[in-house]
Amino acid sequence: MYALADCNNFFVSCERVFNPDLIGQPVVVLSNNDGCAISRSNEAKALGIPMGCPAFQIKNYTSENVIMLSARHVLYRDISNRIMRILGEIAIKLEVYSVDEAFFQLPYDDEYQNHELLSEIVKKIFKFVGVPVSIGFASTRTLAKIASHVAKKDPTNLDRVKGLTNQDEIDSVLSKTKIDDIWGIGRRLNAKLLSCGVHYASEFIRLPKSYVQKIGNINLVRTQQELIGHDCVSVNPVNIAHKSIMNSRTFGHVINKKREICDAVLTFAQSCSTQLRQEKSAALTVTVFVYGDRFRQDLPFYSNSCSIRMQSHTSSTIEIVRHAIQAFHIIYKEGYYYRKAGVMVTDIKPANEIQLDIFNAEKEVKHKKLMSAVDIINNRYGTKQVILAPSLTKGEWAPQQNHHNLQSKTMRFYSGMSPRHTPHLNHISNDNE
């Protein structure tokens, strides 16, 4: 039996932990740059505000005053960790799937016993963390996901736990589950399946395997098998090293000054390097991309990307930044306005599997020592205490975050954490750099 624990309206629920005045109000949490809605309270959903709704359009949905908040991902991560720890007390093979979701296996064969156990854990999480969680369980992860959906949506389900173990009940739920509510079926496959006359999960599971493979690919076949009850989808545990690491931002406004965009690229490259070292990994390829403003009709649009393969795998900030800047100079075009840029590192390997480059061995050893000193200082005194000198500019590109949840008293619980999560502002405010 797999269970899926899913936090309800997670980011909004986190904000409510710190500001109970938000309870009962229509609240949305906005993406970086205060761009669009990424989490909505039930009240906001009831007003018809869709996921991803641009912030400036929210008022079109209602005359009511919707509370909009800038996201604070550091805070959400911290609350997520607390919830995962509590789940870990009962879970067998906990798989943290995202910041607000985790799969795990259950200890009992008996549905009633499992239900009781999960009901207790839901209560415990709400008592100790303050975030409402729904849990579904079934014989496969895909069915567990549907069960958790049922647990969340059913108002008569007071303990927010739902088991889908009885075949008649599974059939009944699948006959009411629209195909785009199935985990693994997104916008495109939904459209394709609808055009084939398939509307509900119950219809989807009756399609011949070969036909499903033709419409989609092997993954869609797996999804179908999971709904039938064959366990064949797995999730990547969150603690294994990434295969790619990306850092990118939409700027607060369009920028046409090369120096400023380069400054952003430099910052992103530094973040990628730091994360690589945290994961004890090293990358071979650095990719930089720049992007215009796709919504501005009055400006010519330009976007491009460039990948550079370095001499050897590395996690050295100096090497990665150097190549990122090189790539940036290749794709930057004078005369255009830019709205977004990013850096990605790929071809990642564990650092201990890297062969020392015979021609650069001395430099690599030096960089390694320097980087570990930098990491020690930044870990002890706060991130970005030591950065590369060229990045000491004003950060014109910094995203906007203008909607604060002003609860300074409770925020002291989280001292040392940047409430606004605008990394660049942190280091310009430190004169002793």
Added chain:
DNA sequence: TCTGGGGTCCTAGGACCC
């Protein structure tokens, strides 16, 4: 005026090999 960020996997097609 204002539209996010960060990941994974699969497949088709091209280049290249013998």
Added chain:
DNA sequence: TCTGGGGTCCTAGGACCC
């Protein structure tokens, strides 16, 4: 005039997830 069969690897693009 006639031009095979079978592999591998890489990449871009498309799909999905939160």
